[in-house]
Amino acid sequence: MSTLPVISAKNLDLVFQTGDGSVHALSDITLDIEKGEFVSLIGPSGCGKTTLLRVIADLEKPTSGEISVNGTTPEKARLDGAYGYVFQQAALFPWRTIAKNVALPLEIMGLPAEERTSRIKRNLDLVNLTGFEKKFPWQLSGGMQQRASIARALAVEPDMLLMDEPFGALDEIVRDHLNAELLKLWATTQKTIVFVTHSIPEAVYLSTKIVVMSPRPGRIHEIIDCDLGADRPLDIRETPEFLKIAHQVRDGLREGHSYDE
Amino acid sequence: MSAVRPNWQALAALVTGLISLAGLPFTATMGTGASLLVTAIVLVAAILSMLKLRPVAQAIILAVASHFAAWLLIGGLADAFGTAGFGYFAALAASWLLAWRLVTVLSEMKFIAPVAKRTIALIVPAIFGIWILILWEALTRGAGVPFVLLPPPSSIGARIVTSTNILAADFVQTVVKAVLVGYIIGTFSGFLVAVMADRFRFLAAGLLPVGNMVAALPMIGIAPIMVIWFGFDWQSKAAVVVVMTFFPMLVNTLAGLAATGHMERDLMRTYGAGHWQVLAKLRLPVAMPFIFNALKINSTLALIGAIVAEFFGTPVVGMGFRISTEVGRMNLDMVWAEIALAAVVGSLFYGLLALAERIVTFWHPSYR
Ligand SMILES: Nc1ncnc2c1ncn2[C@@H]1O[C@H](COP(=O)(O)OP(=O)(O)O)[C@@H](O)[C@H]1O
Ligand SMILES: [Mg+2]
Numbered sequence: 001m002s003t004l005p006v007i008s009a010k011n012l013d014l015v016f017q018t019g020d021g022s023v024h025a026l027s028d029i030t031l032d033i034e035k036g037e038f039v040s041l042i043g044p045s046g047c048g049k050t051t052l053l054r055v056i057a058d059l060e061k062p063t064s065g066e067i068s069v070n071g072t073t074p075e076k077a078r079l080d081g082a083y084g085y086v087f088q089q090a091a092l093f094p095w096r097t098i099a100k101n102v103a104l105p106l107e108i109m110g111l112p113a114e115e116r117t118s119r120i121k122r123n124l125d126l127v128n129l130t131g132f133e134k135k136f137p138w139q140l141s142g143g144m145q146q147r148a149s150i151a152r153a154l155a156v157e158p159d160m161l162l163m164d165e166p167f168g169a170l171d172e173i174v175r176d177h178l179n180a181e182l183l184k185l186w187a188t189t190q191k192t193i194v195f196v197t198h199s200i201p202e203a204v205y206l207s208t209k210i211v212v213m214s215p216r217p218g219r220i221h222e223i224i225d226c227d228l229g230a231d232r233p234l235d236i237r238e239t240p241e242f243l244k245i246a247h248q249v250r251d252g253l254r255e256g257h258s259y260d261e
Numbered sequence: 262m263s264a265v266r267p268n269w270q271a272l273a274a275l276v277t278g279l280i281s282l283a284g285l286p287f288t289a290t291m292g293t294g295a296s297l298l299v300t301a302i303v304l305v306a307a308i309l310s311m312l313k314l315r316p317v318a319q320a321i322i323l324a325v326a327s328h329f330a331a332w333l334l335i336g337g338l339a340d341a342f343g344t345a346g347f348g349y350f351a352a353l354a355a356s357w358l359l360a361w362r363l364v365t366v367l368s369e370m371k372f373i374a375p376v377a378k379r380t381i382a383l384i385v386p387a388i389f390g391i392w393i394l395i396l397w398e399a400l401t402r403g404a405g406v407p408f409v410l411l412p413p414p415s416s417i418g419a420r421i422v423t424s425t426n427i428l429a430a431d432f433v434q435t436v437v438k439a440v441l442v443g444y445i446i447g448t449f450s451g452f453l454v455a456v457m458a459d460r461f462r463f464l465a466a467g468l469l470p471v472g473n474m475v476a477a478l479p480m481i482g483i484a485p486i487m488v489i490w491f492g493f494d495w496q497s498k499a500a501v502v503v504v505m506t507f508f509p510m511l512v513n514t515l516a517g518l519a520a521t522g523h524m525e526r527d528l529m530r531t532y533g534a535g536h537w538q539v540l541a542k543l544r545l546p547v548a549m550p551f552i553f554n555a556l557k558i559n560s561t562l563a564l565i566g567a568i569v570a571e572f573f574g575t576p577v578v579g580m581g582f583r584i585s586t587e588v589g590r591m592n593l594d595m596v597w598a599e600i601a602l603a604a605v606v607g608s609l610f611y612g613l614l615a616l617a618e619r620i621v622t623f624w625h626p627s628y629r
Contacts, residue, residue, distance in 0.1 A: 059527050079533040091524045094624040095546050104542065105532045138629060156532070 005032040012065035024217035040203035048218025083160040084153030090145035092137035099133035123151040143174040214256025221256035270362035284348020291337035327359035343405020420594040438495035439567040443502025451510025501570040506559040513555035517548025553618040
């Protein structure tokens with residue numbers, strides 16, 4: 001295996017200047033993510049999970065510190081199409097059909113029509129949306145919309161997926177189902193995934209590594225290894241190993257939580 | 262009691278119908294028999310409409326009765342200008358109330374077939390328009406309103422029929438030349454400047470105050486200047502239209518281009534999309550409802566601008582020219598014929614744009 005981590009952050013700091021003072025969103029973040037890992041960022045809201053993901057994606061510039069993505073700057077990685085980003089909402093364009101939405105990044109990349117068609121088919125298939133190509137986003141349920149947005153991110157064929165609470169707005173049953181699908185996808189594609197969540201079971205179920213963050217200023221409290229093996233049926237969540245890690249994460253969150261609010 | 266379902270329009274029609282009996286005959290040339298026939302129709306229809314009939318049957322009874330009564334009433338005004346008494350107006354009010362009831366019944370009907378729904382959506386405003394004409398005709402001629410004050414629609418219609426050549430020439434001069442050319446140049450340049458101002462912010466900073474000022478200039482100031490610059494013919498009117506339509510398009514397009522959400526912009530950024538790609542694939546589609554808003558506003562402004570600009574010097578053709586000269590000659594029917602033409606042209610223009618908007622922005626929450 002290669003020795004260089006795919007994402008390497010060293011002493012990252014990010015301060016937002018706002019009208020009423022400054023917000024210390026990230027403080028002294030040092031984190032390495034290896035190729036093929038599934039890393040979850042977990043923590044109470046406002047602890048900087050989204051901000052950290054956006055720094056990796058070059059949607060936000062750190063105030064100080066170093067970060068490399070794919071051995072280069074985040075900007076270069078972004079322009080190379082190194083990652084696919086899945087937002088909290090599906091952010092599909094309502095004037096495009098599902099197939100055309102998946103085609104969007106491919107059009108921007110300037111891929112020829114046949115290549116686009118085959119990638120659309122392959123990736124819609126991967127997220128179980130075959131047959132919905134000609135539907136418009138607003139004709140689909142929230143879960144299906146989010147799956148379409150994952151297909152859109154995958155169509156770029158990136159080495160890395162950055163996902164910001166992609167299933168946060170969905171109900172528990174749909175969420176379980178999509179978690180299982182995502183895990184299968186990760187196992188078959190060997191992609192590196194950075195996944196933001198504030199659900200402990202979700203983090204433990206999916207990850208190889210859980211980064212527990214705490215707020216004010218946003219920082220890493222603890223990094224917990226979590227390898228439940230490649231084969232994880234949904235009911236693994238009842239096993240003692242699973243519950244042990246979940247407990248560890250909960251303790252970490254509790255310690256990192258400031259009680260002054 | 263179960264067989265009867267009273268409603269206030271029918272009750273009011275019943276009362277006004279009975280009142281009309283105290284004012285027989287209705288006009289100088291309408292015999293008592295004909296007057297009684299009208300009242301009888303109204304009273305019978307009012308009573309029938311309060312019975313528990315199927316809505317379709319009610320609608321047919323009301324439609325036939327109210328319009329037949331109106332037809333008789335207007336016929337009764339032949340050679341009887343200004344002689345209608347209070348009985349006449351009571352009967353007119355009664356038939357109008359029946360028409361009101363008709364519209365109410367129609368709008369309460371529940372249809373599943375989209376064709377039926379669309380037909381009702383057309384019939385209701387049509388009945389509305391017809392009754393404006395009926396009341397206008399009956400009131401002006403029945404009460405003897407002076408011709409210069411308000412000619413009846415029948416004389417306006419007759420004038421339209423006998424003056425199609427003049428109206429056609431005026432239409433070509435004002436609408437096809439001045440409005441269309443000015444509208445296309447004004448809206449296109451407003452759009453292009455907005456796109457450029459969005460790309461190069463300093464342009465927006467410099468242009469918006471100037472544009473604001475130009476938009477605030479009164480047309481009576483601009484129109485004569487344009488005549489001096491571009492001559493008496495339609496070109497100067499088109500120039501006025503350009504000035505009037507440019508700014509609404511500029512402002513609306515800029516607002517539309519700013520309406521894109523952060524998440525969608527970030528998404529395009531993750532793809533490394535360039536400015537023009539983001540514009541074409543994201544920001545212009547989002548801006549479409551704003552752009553259509555400007556197109557619709559401008560359709561009205563352009564027509565007003567071209568017509569009024571002709572008040573300030575023009576060759577002897579054009580809708581504005583005709584209105585200003587025929588007013589001077591007291592030919593009010595010709596003035597109203599031009600107004601009717603302008604109303605039809607304006608509505609068609611607006612309607613076509615609204616239709617195009619529905620097709621282009623089908624995805625917008627207000628349409629889908
Ligand atoms: N663009 C911004 N400008 C100012 N403050 C921001 C901005 N984005 C995030 N913040 C602040 O930074 C902190 C971390 O936010 P975020 O990363 O969204 O947290 P999380 O995703 O963990 O809920 C919060 O206090 C938030 O209000
Ligand atoms: Mg967040």
